[in-house]
Amino acid sequence: MTADASARRFPWPVVLFDLDGTLVDTASDIAASVNRLLVELGHPPVDEATVRSWIGDGAGQLVGQALRHAGDGRDVATVMPRFLEHYRDCLLLDPALYPGVERTLQALQADGVRMAVCTNKPVPFVAPLLDAMGITPYFEAVLGAGELPERKPDPAPLLHLADRFDVPIASCLMVGDSSADAGAAIAAGAPLVMVGYGYRRSFDLHGCGALAVIDRFEQLLELR
Ligand SMILES: O=C(O)COP(=O)(O)O
Ligand SMILES: [Mg+2]
Structure with a gap:
């Protein structure tokens, strides 16, 4: 050889x-950022297991799933800038x-x-x-x-x-x-x-x- x-x-x-x-x-940090957004929009937070099932297809899909879950008819694009701020703030939490x-x-x-x-x-x-x-x-x-x-x-x-x-x-x-x-x-x-x-x-x-x-x-x- x-x-x-x-x-x-x-x-x-x-x-x-x-x-x-x-x-x-990263699921707990992503869940934290999703929940900051949901609460800010007047919705209850969701548990981490639910958010885990939304991860993998990118931020747009993630936020779309969260809005649908909350029954919120807003367009993803309108809340995305705010979500990205939360994502940045939560990125290194845990x-x-x-x-x-x-x-x-x-x-x-x-x-x-x-x-x-x-x-x-x-x-x-x-x-x-x-x-x-x-x-x-x-x-x-x-x-x-x-x-x-x-x-x-x-x-x-x-x-x-x-x-x-x-x-x-x-x-x-x-x-x-x-x-x-x-x-x-x-x-x-x-x-x-x-x-x-x-x-x-x-x-x-x-x-x-x-x-x-x-x-x-x-x-x-x-x-x-
Ligand atoms: O942010 C996501 O949707 C998932 O990212 P990944 O491609 O590293 O799993
Ligand atoms: Mg992945």
Whole structure:
């Protein structure tokens, strides 16, 4: 065996990670910002489990779900600026890396794997959150919602990152928690691993075309 062949153990040269529900548990902060908005609009707050089921398709969908739930006929666009202020204020209240994330990113980096974040979280919030979690140095590229006209489940963000890394999309493993991640990866032709601990809704993790469903982040390192 040559030195090169023995050096690389991880099967994919690039990994694209979803953020909310995959790397970082942000549900309580997102719930806090949704509830600040709802209360301000004169509605009762909702519980965190309900908000969790609304996360994954971007801020517009999240706020749309909250307004519908409250029976509020306002247009999402009219309340979005205020929601984004609450989101900014709540962003770092209580976010937490999922167990094993940092040491797994370290091991992948040591293995020569190149990594990016591909999230539907609005772009102004992505870098501050990664910084606060201390994981910024692991990522060569970060793509948040609003940087491209499309967002997951459209394949465009994944294809854009594959281009940035100058590798075929089939070499980029997507790791995510929601139907938006699965839809984007399948549409793009990227291999997909789903985490089982995230914010998925009524969505069949095992029937979505993923190579694997993992319950602990470190299980990524066991993929062969
Ligand atoms: O903000 C969202 O809707 C979810 O973001 P994600 O793509 O990192 O899960
Ligand atoms: Mg997610």
